[in-house]
Amino acid sequence: MAPSEIDRLIQQLARLPGLGPRSARRTALYLLQRREQSLLPLAEALSRAAERIRPCHVCGNLDDSDPCRICRDRERDLSALCVVEEVGDLWALERSGAFKGHYHVLGGCLSALDGRGPEQLNLDSLWQRARDPAVKEIVLALSATVDGQTTAHYLAERLAGLPVQVTRLGQGVPVGGDLDYLDDGTLLAAFSARRPA
Amino acid sequence: MAPSEIDRLIQQLARLPGLGPRSARRTALYLLQRREQSLLPLAEALSRAAERIRPCHVCGNLDDSDPCRICRDRERDLSALCVVEEVGDLWALERSGAFKGHYHVLGGCLSALDGRGPEQLNLDSLWQRARDPAVKEIVLALSATVDGQTTAHYLAERLAGLPVQVTRLGQGVPVGGDLDYLDDGTLLAAFSARRPA
Numbered sequence: 475m476a477p478s479e480i481d482r483l484i485q486q487l488a489r490l491p492g493l494g495p496r497s498a499r500r501t502a503l504y505l506l507q508r509r510e511q512s513l514l515p516l517a518e519a520l521s522r523a524a525e526r527i528r529p530c531h532v533c534g535n536l537d538d539s540d541p542c543r544i545c546r547d548r549e550r551d552l553s554a555l556c557v558v559e560e561v562g563d564l565w566a567l568e569r570s571g572a573f574k575g576h577y578h579v580l581g582g583c584l585s586a587l588d589g590r591g592p593e594q595l596n597l598d599s600l601w602q603r604a605r606d607p608a609v610k611e612i613v614l615a616l617s618a619t620v621d622g623q624t625t626a627h628y629l630a631e632r633l634a635g636l637p638v639q640v641t642r643l644g645q646g647v648p649v650g651g652d653l654d655y656l657d658d659g660t661l662l663a664a665f666s667a668r669r670p671a
Numbered sequence: 672m673a674p675s676e677i678d679r680l681i682q683q684l685a686r687l688p689g690l691g692p693r694s695a696r697r698t699a700l701y702l703l704q705r706r707e708q709s710l711l712p713l714a715e716a717l718s719r720a721a722e723r724i725r726p727c728h729v730c731g732n733l734d735d736s737d738p739c740r741i742c743r744d745r746e747r748d749l750s751a752l753c754v755v756e757e758v759g760d761l762w763a764l765e766r767s768g769a770f771k772g773h774y775h776v777l778g779g780c781l782s783a784l785d786g787r788g789p790e791q792l793n794l795d796s797l798w799q800r801a802r803d804p805a806v807k808e809i810v811l812a813l814s815a816t817v818d819g820q821t822t823a824h825y826l827a828e829r830l831a832g833l834p835v836q837v838t839r840l841g842q843g844v845p846v847g848g849d850l851d852y853l854d855d856g857t858l859l860a861a862f863s864a865r866r867p868a
Binding site: 478479480482483485486487489490491492493497499500501502503504505506507509512513514515516517519520521522523524526527536537538543560561562565 | 675676677679680682683684686687688689690694696697698699700701702703704706709710711712713714716717718719720721723724733734735740757758759762
């Protein structure tokens with residue numbers, strides 16, 4: 475018997491992160507039983523997203539306009555450029571409100587294990603943007619993983635000759651972090667970054 | 672600033688069961704970064720489901736044909752009718768392979784708390800189908816909850832005058848169930864349903 479439209483829907487849902495076959499079935503049923511309130515609006519939102527959302531050619535962010543609304547925002551600080559690995563990191567920083575400048579999304583980080591070298595990353599336009607005389611500081615907001623820190627090191631070296639200040643995020647105890655549960659690496663980093671109380 | 676298409680997509684995803692705002696964001700990003708492999712196929716599957724999947728007018732199952740493929744299947748046992756609360760229960764029984772007859776989906780169960788009486792359930796057609804001379808047994812596969820058992824009791828009473836055998840699912844220790852973790856009600860049911868070893 476040919477797989478029905480329901481099976482096809484369940485298959486597609488089961489491929490989403492965090493949804494297994496069981497929750498995909500539950501989700502499909504939920505949607506099918508709420509055709510007007512849930513199924514149609516979600517289908518519409520996905521179609522519109524597929525149609526309109528594109529990477530910003532300036533920074534690599536995803537938005538329904540190109541340049542994206544962050545690149546177009548004239549109220550933002552033109553002198554600061556924050557380099558992140560992925561769009562999700564950009565969203566996290568935006569939610570935090572920690573940064574009011576512009577972004578540059580690398581599209582990943584260098585990884586010997588995954589065979590990802592500089593040519594796979596969105597770097598050519600970073601070298602160009604770093605040469606903009608308006609840019610005074612480049613914040614390397616990369617993951618505190620081996621690959622993230624390797625990438626940060628590589629970028630810091632390549633940017634060293636330019637008249638911009640290159641900075642990294644501070645490392646230490648996360649807010650709400652219980653010392654007892656922190657790993658040794660974080661404790662070491664927090665100790666070397668200690669400040670007068 | 673108007674909410675972007677991305678926000679709209681995240682809002683719709685966050686309404687799905689088991690997805691909070693955080694996993695909705697993660698899912699939206701996953702989809703947007705896999706436009707061809709995930710976003711478009713999911714949008715297509717949802718649109719087709721919205722367009723084609725309807726309740727079966729005979730049994731209440733959801734399918735892309737009406738009558739559904741179970742009602743149309745001539746290999747299935749016409750003499751047995753299994754009454755379930757929801758389509759999800761029908762799917763669970765189909766996966767188990769426990770039953771080879773036809774189904775009748777009530778669309779819920781009686782509930783004093785939720786103010787759901789017999790007139791809210793798909794009952795008129797059940798009384799009709801129960802009068803079909805081909806039907807010899809009606810299995811009440813309802814939840815082992817207070818509402819489910821109230822509904823089963825109500826149905827058993829209403830069907831008592833007809834020349835069909837009305838049965839219920841057996842109760843007891845679930846397969847793989849550890850006695851130590853079972854509730855008192857299940858242990859009581861298992862004890863009264865004990866059989867020669």
